[in-house]
Amino acid sequence: MNSPSEPVIAVDRLVKVYKTAAAVGGISFRLEPGSITGLLGGNGAGKTTTIAMIMGLVTPTSGSVRVLGAEMPRQRHHVLHRMNFESPYVDMPMRLTVRQNLTVFAMLYGVENVDERIMTLAEQLDLIELIDRPCGKLSSGQKTRVALAKSLLNAPEVLLLDEPTASLDPDTADWVRGRLENYRKERGATVLLASHNMSEVERLCERVIMMKRGHIEDDDTPVNLLARYGRETLEEVFLDIARGRGEAREAAQ
């Protein structure tokens, strides 16, 4: 649907207003094929709403979102099978086993050779021993791995991740990041990652979009952001932006 020169995701003057509250206030950005971008911001910054609009789950109040050339949400069915997402805020049915859940979603995404694909992912994500266990009996780390397997079932060209390592211990979180990194490199997928976790974004992302109260406060590579704010970590940059010091610094400069 989209030509090679087109961005995979094109967000243009996107606005979302719930009744009187503006969740997203006119943001624009483009993601190139194979890129991995972090969407950073505090609570209420508009990250989840932005991702939901990109997935076609929420209709924008104004502006537009195009994914793989399709206008969202109107043309979402042209591209949803080429996308996937993972979020700790959405569960998989607890009574169904890992295999059953993955089978259902593989069928929904039109995956051929379902059993083979499930076993490949189970091996890659260390799920073989859990494959016939109900999802409700898994630890949060195991559930995250299953959710990750679900998000990779259709080998998506566009992968949206909403805080993929929230509530995981550092070891599991690091393991998940490693798998995401590998997937992106092998598949050449475009990844958009919303997160609070600065070290995660620093490690994975080649570009960071900083959001605050529904607006993009800054958008650059991690290296450039650190240099511009004169900081050593993205967490410090995040705090500068969150507390308004970024504007003060820019004004002073």
Added chain:
Amino acid sequence: MTISARNHIVFSPHRISAMVLRYWYLLRSSWPRVLELIYWPMVQMLMWGFLQLYLSENAGFFARAGGTFIGAVLLWDILFRGQLGFSVSFLEEMWARNMGNLMMSPLRATEFVAALMIMSIVRLAVGMVPVSLLAIGFFGFNLYGMGLALGAFFANLILTSWAVGILVSGLILRNGMGAEGLAWTIMFLLLPLACVYYPVAVLPWWLQIVSWSMPPTYVFEGMRSLLIENVFRPDLMFQALALNAVYFAAAVVAFLRLVDSARNNGSLMQTGE
């Protein structure tokens, strides 16, 4: 790994079967869910069956009207359990916080509805077949003895139950779990108005107009005609079918609009109150 061309199909039986499989996995993994499907229809059938037995031994009319109460209760359960089977399968997604996964998958709203309709028949069969067999054993009432008429009754009742189930599911999707109570109670509004246990003629004239606007009224009148007078009334069934076509189409349109509205106000992202 390849992705099938099925993804471009507007109405995909493959995606519908994925959803049916999901509910089948759930049903067979939980014996309380299966028991619940049989429990209430059986209690209802036994209570009304014994009441009918008592009345038939003490009143001439009821002796003549053999089976009307048990017939009514079994047909009412097709209507009520059909809607509940639809709505509960839908609610399972809300309870499991799985709606986001489904709404962001290639599954289309119409395919979701089709899967819920199939599951309502599956759940109905699990509950009603054993209970209808028990009715033969306990009271000698053979629901299947109605023959082709039963098919007409069933088709009309299940269509109404789906129309109500579709509308309720749309309302829950739009308004959140605060609207869950509708799934359990809305059908009881039809119980007095659709004249399940008594003829329409007992209602005041103005309520009769309301009653005749409901497809189940034609079914229950048709059932009484069959059981009391041994006359099958196809005219009643066709009128019910015409009304059902209108209500079903209206419910699907309303559901699609409610989904759009939910997409607009962000309620597809939330599954809470």
